[in-house]
Amino acid sequence: MPSLRHDWSIPEIEAIYVEPLTSLVFHAASVHREHHAPNQVQGCMLLSIKTGGCPEDCGYCPQAARYHTDVEHQPLMSVEDTLTSARAAKEQGATRFCMGAAWRDVPKDGRFDQVLDMVRGVRSLGMEACCTLGMLNGDQAAALADAGLSAYNHNLDTSPEFYGEIITTRTYQERLNTLAHVRGAGITVCSGGIIGMGESRAQRYGLLRELSNLNPHPESVPVNMLVPVEGTPLGNRPAEDPLELVRMIATARILMPKSMVRLSAGRVSLSDEAQALCFLAGANSVFLGDRLLTTPNPEADTDRALFAKLGVTLQASHV
Numbered sequence: 001m002p003s004l005r006h007d008w009s010i011p012e013i014e015a016i017y018v019e020p021l022t023s024l025v026f027h028a029a030s031v032h033r034e035h036h037a038p039n040q041v042q043g044c045m046l047l048s049i050k051t052g053g054c055p056e057d058c059g060y061c062p063q064a065a066r067y068h069t070d071v072e073h074q075p076l077m078s079v080e081d082t083l084t085s086a087r088a089a090k091e092q093g094a095t096r097f098c099m100g101a102a103w104r105d106v107p108k109d110g111r112f113d114q115v116l117d118m119v120r121g122v123r124s125l126g127m128e129a130c131c132t133l134g135m136l137n138g139d140q141a142a143a144l145a146d147a148g149l150s151a152y153n154h155n156l157d158t159s160p161e162f163y164g165e166i167i168t169t170r171t172y173q174e175r176l177n178t179l180a181h182v183r184g185a186g187i188t189v190c191s192g193g194i195i196g197m198g199e200s201r202a203q204r205y206g207l208l209r210e211l212s213n214l215n216p217h218p219e220s221v222p223v224n225m226l227v228p229v230e231g232t233p234l235g236n237r238p239a240e241d242p243l244e245l246v247r248m249i250a251t252a253r254i255l256m257p258k259s260m261v262r263l264s265a266g267r268v269s270l271s272d273e274a275q276a277l278c279f280l281a282g283a284n285s286v287f288l289g290d291r292l293l294t295t296p297n298p299e300a301d302t303d304r305a306l307f308a309k310l311g312v313t314l315q316a317s318h319v
């Protein structure tokens with residue numbers, strides 16, 4: 001089996017991304033089958049534990065305080081309510097519970113202790129626990145690792161060149177620093193990006209190069225399709241072509257063969273056929289539940305019917 005590579009170049013990435021679609025999907029599916037059970041998908045469930053009011057200016061995000069969206073601000077949820085939600089997630093077949101907070105960075109007060117309690121609680125239910133809390137330092141990463149955190153989500157979102165068009169309140173390097181702290185604490189890394197923000201294909205290759213040149217590769221790579229939200233600067237973006245999503249997923253699968261590639265935001269706007277192509281192209285994880293953080297995701301019944309139709313089974317817990 002070829003060893004994993006961390007030196008993919010832009011021309012190599014481009015050559016993969018632009019293969020004729022059926023060749024690309026066949027290539028990705030072949031790589032997928034060498035490393036993963038082809039018809040098994042990991043189910044993750046998201047919960048927004050602190051919603052809205054974020055000081056950052058991420059152009060896609062309904063939770064940025066400066067944009068006027070319908071999102072209602074909510075302070076940090078209680079540990080009890082969070083665990084009630086985690087139990088429901090487990091019932092629906094999720095093996096990973098992911099807690100998201102609209103923070104620029106992890107707060108240095110009692111709220112962090114509360115998050116640590118949530119992490120311990122989720123782990124005690126026998127689920128993987130993931131958090132996405134914004135930037136963090138080495139000590140905070142170590143505390144999360146101590147509490148048993150399985151993964152930390154922190155997306156690079158796009159290429160270094162395009163980043164400044166979407167976010168100006170922090171730098172790409174700060175994103176990379178947080179990922180290094182997470183890795184340094186021994187927590188697995190979940191990092192990916194978004195397509196459909198007006199980036200060029202070349203800028204997608206740039207994101208894929210950054211992700212695939214991390215050593216080790218992120219254990220999970222969420223590929224989001226922009227959910228345009230009214231009131232945000234990207235609220236009027238036209239819908240992205242689902243076949244670009246398929247190319248992005250297939251290329252990520254080929255560059256990072258062992259990683260979980262997550263078909264993330266945007267599933268509500270995809271047909272069953274488009275989702276089937278994404279799974280064929282190597283996506284092997286999804287978010288379950290009718291809500292992502294603040295925007296809709298397919299209903300449980302809709303997903304059950306889709307998985308039954310495709311013969312996809314949800315991965316059993318290995319915790």
Ligand code: SAM
Nearest residue numbers: 060061102103132133134155224225226227265
């Ligand atoms: N505040 C933390 C941060 O930025 O890392 C954690 C939460 S933030 C909402 C998590 C990720 O959600 C972002 O990095 C972005 O990739 C994704 N996201 C946010 N809004 C989105 C949208 N409208 N469409 C697609 N993905 C989105």
Ligand code: DTB
Nearest residue numbers: 100132222264265292293294295
């Ligand atoms: C990721 O890459 N996608 C998820 C999760 N990581 C945190 C979030 C998607 C958010 C979509 C917009 C919303 O629901 O607010």
Ligand code: SF4
Nearest residue numbers: 054056058061064102
């Ligand atoms: Fe804040 Fe995260 Fe939204 Fe950016 S993506 S505005 S950091 S919640």
